[in-house]
Structures are given as C-alpha cells and as structure tokens.
Amino acid sequence: MALSRKFMMDGEQVVTTTRTHVKVLFVPLVILLAVAFAGSFLAARAGGSGDGYVRWAVVAIAVVVVLWGSVLPFLRWLSWTYSLTTQRLVEQKGILTREGRVIPLSRINDVSYEKNLNDRILGCGTLIIHNASEEAGLELRDIPHVESFHRQVSDLVFAAHRGSDESV
Known part of the structure; x- marks a missing residue:
C-alpha cells in the first residue's frame, strides 16, 4: 500500500515504500497451523456427540482464535507501511482507524541502523532516525x-540539507 497521491505535496515523488519484515508473521503462522491441527483433531474426536453442538463449539472457538491470533496480526502487518519520498518519511498504520507520522527530511539530524544476529x-534491521524535535x-x-x-534516506537527507543551506 503505497502513499496515496492525495497525501503528497506538489513535486513530491515516492522513492520507496516498505513494511516490516515478514518474520513478524512467524508466530501468527504457528498459531494458524496449531489451531487448524488441534481444532480439526478435536472436532473429529467430538464426532456427533450432543447433536453436533460440541463439534460446532470447537469449530467456533477455532475460528475466533485464528481470527484473533493470525488474521488480525496479518492485517496489521499489511496496513503498516513506511514511505520515503523526496521530501519526507511517512509512517502509516491502522486497520480501521488510520494514523500516521511524517518527518520532513530537512529536520532529520542523524540516520543509523542496527542489526543483531537474527x-x-x-536480511532486516532497525533504522533509527533522530530529528530536530526529539531526544x-x-x-x-x-x-x-x-x-x-x-x-x-541518508542520500535524501544530505540533499535536503544542501538545498536548505543554499537558500540561506
């Protein structure tokens, strides 16, 4: 989900858009597989006992757990994006209620990254951005x-700072 054209300023272009690494979906995938296995096993073991109410209860519980533990985290991951434009860095997140954060490139003081062994x-890491308004x-x-x-980000920040120095 790229940055919508209606949120962009005149002359601004999207350089790149990304979301968090797919590794954040590992636990929801394990939940999906475990619930599918356990739910089908328990539904089969329940058989037709109690006019099938037990089987339907197991299926209903499994569906709720899958929605809560797998589908919702996937939708959160899908809707959380970072867009780098020629003028700013934009973070957008939220499924039903959207929220965002914008950092103009000209206000960024420092850009660094960290990567642990995993x-x-x-092939991912944490990008750390310091701007003029935050400690x-x-x-x-x-x-x-x-x-x-x-x-x-660094190239665009340097270009933004060069442009602001020339205008002074």
Missing part, C-alpha cells in the same frame, strides 16, 4: 534490506 541472517530517536523496527533503505 536480523543479519534474515529519543524514531525506531523503525524490522525493515527489510535496512542498509539500502538507510542509504536512500
């Missing part, structure tokens, strides 16, 4: 190909 194996940096966790994203 991140190095999976604690904004941490974008589990960004795929974090070095490439870091390089793109």
Whole structure:
C-alpha cells in the first residue's frame, strides 16, 4: 500500500515504500497451523456427540482464535507501511482507524541502523532516525534490506540539507 497521491505535496515523488519484515508473521503462522491441527483433531474426536453442538463449539472457538491470533496480526502487518519520498518519511498504520507520522527530511539530524544476529541472517534491521524535535530517536523496527533503505534516506537527507543551506 503505497502513499496515496492525495497525501503528497506538489513535486513530491515516492522513492520507496516498505513494511516490516515478514518474520513478524512467524508466530501468527504457528498459531494458524496449531489451531487448524488441534481444532480439526478435536472436532473429529467430538464426532456427533450432543447433536453436533460440541463439534460446532470447537469449530467456533477455532475460528475466533485464528481470527484473533493470525488474521488480525496479518492485517496489521499489511496496513503498516513506511514511505520515503523526496521530501519526507511517512509512517502509516491502522486497520480501521488510520494514523500516521511524517518527518520532513530537512529536520532529520542523524540516520543509523542496527542489526543483531537474527536480523543479519534474515536480511532486516532497525533504522533509527533522530530529528530536530526529539531526544529519543524514531525506531523503525524490522525493515527489510535496512542498509539500502538507510542509504536512500541518508542520500535524501544530505540533499535536503544542501538545498536548505543554499537558500540561506
């Protein structure tokens, strides 16, 4: 889900859009598989006892657990994006209620990244952005190909700062 054209300023272009690494969906996948296995096993064991009410109760509980433990986290992951444009960094998230955060590139003071061993194996990391208004940096966790994203942000920040120095 890229940044909508209606939210962009004149002359602004999207450089890249990303979301967190797919590794955040590992636990929801395990929940889906475990509930599917346990639910089908228990529904088969219940058989036709009690006019099938037990079987339907097991199926209903399994559906609720799958929706809560797998579908909802997937929708959260799908709707949470980071868009880098030629003028700003935009974070958007939310399924029913959308919220966002915008950091103009000209206000960014420092861009760094961190990768632990798991991140190095999976090819992701945490991008840390310090801007002029905060002491604690904004941490974008589990960004795929974090070095490439870091390089793109840094290049655009340097260009934004060069442009603001020339206008003074």
